[in-house]
Structures are given as structure tokens and as C-alpha cells.
Amino acid sequence: MIEVLWHGRGGQGAFTAARLLGAAASMADGRHALAFPSFGPERRGAPMRAFTKMDDAPIGDRSAVVQADYVVYLDDTLLGDGWELELKPGGVVLANSTRTFEDPRIVALDADGISSAVLGRPIPNTVFLGALAALCDRVDLADVEEAVRQYMPAKLHAKNIEIVRAAWEAVSRRDEGGSARCPERTGQAEESSAASAENATTAPQRPASCIPTLRPDALDPTAFAHSTCFEGGYLTVKNAGWRNIRPVIDPAACTGCLQCYLYCPDGTVFKVPDPAPGGAPVAIDYDFCKGCGVCAKACRFGAITMIPESEADAR
Numbered sequence: 439m440i441e442v443l444w445h446g447r448g449g450q451g452a453f454t455a456a457r458l459l460g461a462a463a464s465m466a467d468g469r470h471a472l473a474f475p476s477f478g479p480e481r482r483g484a485p486m487r488a489f490t491k492m493d494d495a496p497i498g499d500r501s502a503v504v505q506a507d508y509v510v511y512l513d514d515t516l517l518g519d520g521w522e523l524e525l526k527p528g529g530v531v532l533a534n535s536t537r538t539f540e541d542p543r544i545v546a547l548d549a550d551g552i553s554s555a556v557l558g559r560p561i562p563n564t565v566f567l568g569a570l571a572a573l574c575d576r577v578d579l580a581d582v583e584e585a586v587r588q589y590m591p592a593k594l595h596a597k598n599i600e601i602v603r604a605a606w607e608a609v610s611r612r613d614e615g616g617s618a619r620c621p622e623r624t625g626q627a628e629e630s631s632a633a634s635a636e637n638a639t640t641a642p643q644r645p646a647s648c649i650p651t652l653r654p655d656a657l658d659p660t661a662f663a664h665s666t667c668f669e670g671g672y673l674t675v676k677n678a679g680w681r682n683i684r685p686v687i688d689p690a691a692c693t694g695c696l697q698c699y700l701y702c703p704d705g706t707v708f709k710v711p712d713p714a715p716g717g718a719p720v721a722i723d724y725d726f727c728k729g730c731g732v733c734a735k736a737c738r739f740g741a742i743t744m745i746p747e748s749e750a751d752a753r
Contacts, residue, residue: 440576443503443524444488446512448477451563455510456488458567461585463492463577472497485516492576508532508570512549512562532569534562545569545612552604556597564598568605579606681729683744687718691741694719698733698742707733 442459446452453475460471469492476487489503505526511517514535521531525543533539534549547569549562564586571579583599590598685698699707699720706727713719718741722733734742 439491439493439497440508440574441492441503441506441526442490442508442510442570443506444490444510444512445516446486446488446510446563447482447516448484448486449482450512451561452486452510452512453488455512455563455567456490458564458582458585458589459490459570459577460492461589462567462571462581463490465578465581465584468494469576470494470496472500474500476502505529508574510566510570511535512566514546517544530573532566532573534565545573545609547605547608549605552608553601556601556604564601565605568602568607569609571602572606572609579603681727682747683729683731684724684727684747684750685722685729685731685733685742686745686750687720687722688741688743689713689716689718691739692718692720693739693741695738696720697736697738701732701736703730703732704728 440463442456444452444456453473456473456475460473463469464471471493472489472491474489476489487502489506491497491499491503505524507526507529509521509524509529509531511531511533514533514537517531517533517535522543525531529543531544533544533546535546536548536551537546539546547565549565550560552565553559553561567582567586568579571577571582579602582602586598586602587595687698696709696719699709704726706723707720708723710717710719710721729744729747731744734744
């Protein structure tokens, strides 16, 4: 299975690109793909992720990609410390950036510049479809163009195909120069250079226990649906870093009606099995709470108050 992890911000079209890549990779008979997003705070400009999985067999595992063959950053401000932990051995990072990176695993591409030249404004998502077509043998340029025709409005076809071709040419020239290679082009058994071989073996890796595995029965819909559905309160990625207000529960006013628990869109309100004397029967996981205020609106007894984070820090 070839896996692509997309990092972007709300409004950049990361999920659109993930879907188009999946469509392109599944054009041929016997090819399968799966694309899905992972949104944190639902607002324009907020960090989000999307995933594309490509295989020769039906894909039933909808779990988030932990380590990918390709990691795409539509905004290079999201490329921070620990980026290498998301790469499989021999993997490649594609970054929308004009910077120069010393690590050969990072391919920098001025996606904003390419898209602005054609569209008049920076929309970097389809740039990376062309880049991946140049790097990944599973995706052909012609299939990417056909995916654009089938899944984008007709008025957007010509310009986005032009963007895809420009990116394909830019990365192909770079690839010919040997500065970035693809795992599928070189093979996992032998690397194109000693430097890339060293990077593949020395890069820090997540423990195997953290990498999700596909159960033998996972392609049975009645089985894999249960493997990707969890009860309220189950979250896997912290997404509270942008919150500027937080809900605070008044235990004396809380009646335990559980409306906050039921209405929380992210499952961050959880039931407390054995509340301490004077404590509330529910609590809030602030690592995941994004401060949307839905719980406060759902509370009919005024037991939840939204306060500024600055005030909470001072307490």
C-alpha cells in the first residue's frame, strides 16, 4: 500500500487534492484508493490533515496514516520539528516552499508561485498532484488530468491541468538531477545514493505498537466499521492549541443531565464514574477541547461558563 499524508490549512484544498489523487490512482482496473480528511478546529486557516491510500486490493482501513510514503505540506509553516517521524523508510516530503532544505528527503516546490502564475492567486493543492505524478509510479500524469476533468467543475479544467503539467515538469527535471528520488522508482531494496540509504536507516521511527495494522477480516464491511468507530471521548490527535476561550463547569450547578456530553462535537466532555465530594459528574479534556462553546449553549442550568484562556492560565 502506498500512503500519502497531506498537511494543510482550512481553505487550501488539501482534501480536494487527496480525493483527486485517489481518483487518479484508481482509474485502471484492479487499482483501489481511499481518501478522507481529519479536521481539527473547523475554521479557515486552521491546520488540518487528509490522507490518500492506494493499493491493488480493496482498502478497508480508514485509520489515520501514521507513517507515509509521501508527506505533503501545502503550507511550509506546518513543517516543524519531528517531521521525519511521519516518513516511512525511503519516504519523500513535498513542501510548498521557496526555501532550500539540506535534507535530501525534502523536495521544495514553489506551489504558490506556480498556481499564482496560472490562476492569479496562490492555490497550491493541484500543484502537488503533478509533483506526485512525477515521483510516484502508481499515478500517471494522464490519470491525474482525467481526475481533474471528472471531479472538478468544467470551468476549472484547463487551468488546473496546466498547473499539474507545470509541476510535473518541474519535479521531473529535479528528479533527473538526482536531488529527490521516489521509493517506487528506486525500490526499497536499493537506494539511489548512499546519502538516501543512510537517511532511510537512521531516521527516528515510531514504535511498531503505534502503527495501526489491518486485521485479516477488515475488508468485511460489518467488521471494519467497528474498527473505526469509537465511543464519545475517543480522540487521537491533540487539537486545542488554537483555543482562546474554554468551558469551565460549576459543580454546584451541574445536575448531571449529560446534555454537554451528548452535544460536544469532539467528544471532549466525558463522564466521571466516581465524582469527588462536591465534584461534577462530567469533566472536560482540555487537551482536545477547541472552545467552540456548544456545551455551554446546551447546558440549561448555566453550569458551564466560557472564560478567556488568559484568565484560566492566571488561576
